[in-house]
Amino acid sequence: MEPNVGKTDRMIRIAVGLLLLSLIFIGPQSWWGLVGLVPLATAFINFCPAYKLLGVDTLGK
Structure with a gap:
């Protein structure tokens, strides 16, 4: 698995993931x-x- 998720994309994925995960509690x-x-x-494995x-590929080699 070659990484294909860039830094900005990764931060957006983390924010969206946490937002969706919060639906369980609030x-x-x-x-x-x-x-x-x-x-x-x-986001954490850098591969989509x-x-x-x-x-x-949003990594931008």
Whole structure:
């Protein structure tokens, strides 16, 4: 797995992931907040499978 997630993209993914994850505790208190684990995981491993399929690379080598 070659990294394909850049710094700015990574920060956005972390923010969105935490926001979605907070839905478990505040707001509608829905289990749909667990969807926030996906952007968090892709941010921490620096690899997005969807980007690989689409040929996108925000790393900027």
